[in-house]
Amino acid sequence: MLKILHIHPDSIGDELELEAGDAVLAVNGQPVRDLLDFHLYSGDAVDFLLEVQKKQGELWDLHIERGLDEDLGIEFEHPEPTQCGNNCLFCFVHQLPRGMRRTLYVKDEDYRFSYLYGSYITLTNVGEAEIARIISQKLSPLYVSVHATDDQLRARLLGQKTPAILPLLKRLIDAGIELHTQIVVCPGINDGEQLRKSIIDLQTFYPGVRSLAVVPVGLTGYRRHLPALRVPSREEAAAILDTIDGLQNSFLVRSGSRFVFAADELYLKAQREFPLAPFYEDFPQWENGVGMVAMFRQEAGEALAAAQPLALEEVSLVTGESAAEELRRFAENLRDRTGVHIRVHVVRNTFFGGQVSVTGLLTGRDILEQLRDKPLGEALLLPAVMIKEGEDLLLDDLSLTEMERELGVPVEKVAATPLGLVAGLEVMDEILHGEEP
Known part of the structure; x- marks a missing residue:
């Protein structure tokens, strides 16, 4: 059963007299074990039956009717993630500093989160029962970290003995599960010929591996006390791009898709120009940092065409180092x-040290320390990728309210897109210069 944590006022759940502490037992007669089951069985349905156990023990059968895309107003208990049993050479959690929210130190490896949220899993911690559920419930697409198709090399990268990856991928694909995959490249370990082999091996499963x-x-x-690794040099990044470019052309001719795409960071490191938006096809790996610059540039024209003169005179916008030139x-x-x-x-990421330059990993502390004495204008805009959804907290749990107090200007979060920035300016213009009622 799935426990209800909160009911939003004036929602469908409120009208049905549901309460925190009640539990959903079934949807349309299908037993509900967790949030995934509820999502699968209710989905976008506008008409379905809900079996509920009230917190006092009474059983209710409820007929739900809702409009398209209408939210039920019910917040459910979220499943605790399955813990990762790997000891990856490059695990980001192992190299986090202290002082961030507790959940960031959790190493999750949960196929349910891969399906629901697009998080990457290695499949090394997924047992037969979980594989059976993936297949029977058609949990597709899934997102899989492969890193290498040579099983001995993959075991070295993941820090433990792993099942053969290619047969497992084939089993899922044969069952109708579509996969998106990734390789995290560690120079001198899984680049060069090993990278080429891995790309070719995975492309043989296209379109199952999408x-x-x-x-x-x-x-x-x-x-500290972790294996010695380094980021790619300019020359190594260029060599990786050359490998990918050569294979993309042959894949496009053979199957109609380039299949493999390099992260934007590799183009930055190699100091090469980014491809245009059509190159990335339907942007299958956008949330993995692949094609973000191309999409930003494509949307910029639309945003500029929609922008209108505003009464605002000056505002500030925070960014990490990697996106700086594009935003300027x-x-x-x-x-x-x-x-x-x-x-x-x-804002330079001193909190993490090393070579972390993406905007989404900036902390409130770094922003305060580096902007405290800077001219900020009438407001400060923060890209929403820096902020915990629904809580207005940065990675180190600094709130937007605290930042406003420390810096002495209004702080507004904006979508990290051209249209999002235009919308953020319009919001601040209305707040600061809108006509009095």
């Missing part, structure tokens, strides 16, 4: 359309 992302290893400054260019063009001077503040 896509492959090649991502450079991410390292912090807290790798867009901010200059947006100023011509809106009249708003956008100061792009590039």
